[in-house]
Amino acid sequence: MNDTEFIHSINLCVKCGGxxxxxxxxxxxxxxxxxxxxxxxxxxxxxxxxLVPSKRLTEKIFSCLLCGDCTNRCPLNIxxxxxxxxxxxxxxxxxxxxxxxxxxxxxxFKNTDFSVKLYKPFQRYFNKRMAADGLIPxxxxxxxxxxxxTNIFLTKDKIGRVAVFSGCTAKHVYPELSYSLANVLNALxxxxxxxxxxxxxxxxxxxxxxxxxxxxxxEKNYNTFSKLNVDAIVSLCPxxxxxxRKHSKILIGKELxxxxxxxxxxxxxxxxxxxxxxxLDLDVTVHDSCHDRNELRTCGITRAILTDMGAKIVEPHKxxxxxxxxxxxxxxxxxxxxxxxxxxxxxVQTGTKAFVTTCPNCIFQLSKLMKDKPIYHLIELVExxxxxxxxxxxxxxx
Ligand code: SF4
Ligand code: SF4
Numbered sequence: 001m002n003d004t005e006f007i008h009s010i011n012l013c014v015k016c017g018g019x020x021x022x023x024x025x026x027x028x029x030x031x032x033x034x035x036x037x038x039x040x041x042x043x044x045x046x047x048x049x050x051l052v053p054s055k056r057l058t059e060k061i062f063s064c065l066l067c068g069d070c071t072n073r074c075p076l077n078i079x080x081x082x083x084x085x086x087x088x089x090x091x092x093x094x095x096x097x098x099x100x101x102x103x104x105x106x107x108x109f110k111n112t113d114f115s116v117k118l119y120k121p122f123q124r125y126f127n128k129r130m131a132a133d134g135l136i137p138x139x140x141x142x143x144x145x146x147x148x149x150t151n152i153f154l155t156k157d158k159i160g161r162v163a164v165f166s167g168c169t170a171k172h173v174y175p176e177l178s179y180s181l182a183n184v185l186n187a188l189x190x191x192x193x194x195x196x197x198x199x200x201x202x203x204x205x206x207x208x209x210x211x212x213x214x215x216x217x218x219e220k221n222y223n224t225f226s227k228l229n230v231d232a233i234v235s236l237c238p239x240x241x242x243x244x245r246k247h248s249k250i251l252i253g254k255e256l257x258x259x260x261x262x263x264x265x266x267x268x269x270x271x272x273x274x275x276x277x278x279x280l281d282l283d284v285t286v287h288d289s290c291h292d293r294n295e296l297r298t299c300g301i302t303r304a305i306l307t308d309m310g311a312k313i314v315e316p317h318k319x320x321x322x323x324x325x326x327x328x329x330x331x332x333x334x335x336x337x338x339x340x341x342x343x344x345x346x347x348v349q350t351g352t353k354a355f356v357t358t359c360p361n362c363i364f365q366l367s368k369l370m371k372d373k374p375i376y377h378l379i380e381l382v383e384x385x386x387x388x389x390x391x392x393x394x395x396x397x398x
Contacts (some may be wrong), residue, residue, distance in 0.1 A: 001082040001250065006090075006352050007242035009078045010047055013040045019070035019080060025063055026322040028338040031364045033060050036070035036080055038225060043087055053094035061087045062095060063332050065325035065339075066207060068294035082250070082382065085206055092209030097331065102208055109168075109200045109217075113144045126237055134337060135330060137367035145196075153182040153192040160231040161191045165221070165244060165259070167237035168200050171359040177236050179358060180383040181262065185234070187386045188269050197224045201243040201267045202251070204326055211251070218243075233259045236379060238291035238298075238359050246295070256332060261292070262379055263301040263358055270382065271308060279310030280385050285350040287343070287375075288319045300356055309385045311356075316346035324365035336365075344369055354379065 001009070019036035020026050026035035033042065041165055042060055045051035061084060070080045088095075091100070108115045119126070119142060133140045145166075162185050170177045178194065185192045202217035221244065225233050237239050241261045249255040284306065288299045303313055323329060325341030344366065347355055355375045357363060363375050 001079070001086045003086075004310050006083060006086045009080075009083050009352065010040060010043050012076050012078055013037075013044070014236065015041065016075065018075055019073045021073060022069045022320070023069060024065055024323065024339045025332075025335060027320075027342070028323075034063060034335075036064075039064060039084065039087075040078075041229060042081070043083065046087075053091055055094075055096065058095040060099070061091055062098065063328070063335065065290070065321055065323070065328050067290035067321045067325065069290065069321070070295050077214070085209075085211075088207070088209035090209075095209070097126070098208060098327070101327070102210060105204055106207060106210070106213060109147055109204065112168060112172060112200070116142050116144050117333075130366075134333060134368060137364060138230040138371070140173060140364070140367075142172050145171050145174060146178065147194045147196055150196045151194040152260050153186050153194075154353045155189050155191055156184040157189050158191050159189045161193065161229070162265075163193045163195060163225060163228045163230040163233045165198060165201070165225065165235040165237075165240055166194065167235055167240040167360065169364060170236045173364060174377070177377050177379055180377075180379045181234070181236055184266070184379060184383050184386055187390060188266075188273065190231075193228060193230060194390045195224050195228060199224075201237075201240040202247065203239050203243045206243075206247060206251075207326055214247070215251045218248045221252050222248060222256060225259075226254075231258070232265060234262055234265050235259065236262060236358075236360060236394065238289045238296055242291045242295050261298055261358065262294050262382075263292075263298045263305060266382060267301050267305055270305060270386075274308050274385060275389065275392075280306070280381060281310060282310040282354060282381075283312050283314060283352045284354050284356045285316055285347050285352045287316075287322065287347060287355055287357040287362055289357060289362045291319050292358055293319060298358070302356075305378065305382065306356065309381065311381070314352050318346060318348055320346065322362045322365040324361050326361075328358060329365060340365060340369060 023036045032038040064084050066081050068081050126127045130136045166178050182192045199217050199220045204213035205214040244256050244259045292298045320343045322343050323336040329336040358378045366375050
């Protein structure tokens with residue numbers, strides 16, 4: 001979004017309030033100025049000069065989760081997330097709260113392995129403190145990327161080649177998910193490439209108003225992944241998928257048009273491989289990430305895969321944001337907690353033995369308070385079923 005589109009979008013708003021119906025920050029505070037419409041109002045006043053940039057203004061603009069629920073609801077199709085991104089870009093120099101955090105984020109993401117290495121000696125102490133503060137789950141351990149050089153997982157009877165965009169959370173918090181994905185893709189006869197030149201998708205920079213940095217990262221990833229000669233690029237993280245597809249086009253005018261979330265990529269390929277014998281004997285509740293629900297629209301596909309695998313799905317009374325939102329859960333801890341607790345309440349009420357999501361960030365956030373039931377990434381359950389399927393096939397051959 002450029003300045004002209006930004007002004008046009010704000011002037012287009014008729015303040016009907018349709019966008020705030022399920023706004024998580026409005027739900028958490030019940031304050032109009034923490035709602036979508038309130039933010040649009042503030043920006044209109046900022047544009048007209050009625051409101052000068054202030055702490056109050058920046059706080060309201062930076063306290064949005066960028067969940068996208070509002071954009072889906074606006075009858076005038078205003079891309080509210082893009083309005084917020086642009087506003088953050090314009091207001092970042094007035095935003096004192098994140099003044100130190102911006103350069104630190106730039107340094108930390110420049111070489112995430114090096115950052116983890118530096119942090120490691122202090123990990124036990126700081127993790128304990130952050131967990132006690134509700135900022136991270138108790139049992140989390142940050143690790144270096146498992147793939148120091150470009151890793152290729154070969155397969156027999158290859159039918160195609162897939163590159164994986166791991167994403168920072170899968171890479172540095174849940175590395176086992178990457179192996180699960182490689183196993184699944186190999187079992188489906190895809191050769192799998194993990195390029196070691198992958199960098200952060202850029203989402204954290206955009207949300208901090210650091211558009212120029214986000215552009216640099218988008219260029220780097222485009223250069224890496226567009227040259228790989230693969231049939232598809234698959235990511236375990238819906239935020240990365242949206243960033244690589246939609247944001248890349250907005251930021252650098254180029255998009256990787258073969259980027260897929262795992263549910264979309266796997267659905268058809270799995271249906272011919274899953275049989276009743278490999279059934280997943282589990283009742284689950286699905287937690288849809290905001291990007292799955294509001295942008296990728298993959299919720300139905302995720303459920304279809306689970307049902308095909310034999311899972312029994314029990315739905316919560318409604319699907320809501322987990323309250324993570326990257327830096328949101330750090331800067332707006334109380335609001336984030338209110339949202340998380342409400343979401344968990346809905347999930348727990350279903351009474352199922354386990355929860356499933358397709359987003360590593362949602363696993364991270366939900367694990368802060370959910371300690372007695374497992375939260376699976378979809379890929380772990382797909383791997384389990386496919387491995388069972390293979391064992392069954394081998395037993396029959398014997
Ligand atoms: S739904 Fe659209 S038009 Fe209505 S208040 Fe929200 S942004 Fe404005
Ligand atoms: S993106 Fe989400 S949190 Fe932000 S204004 Fe829209 S609904 Fe509210």
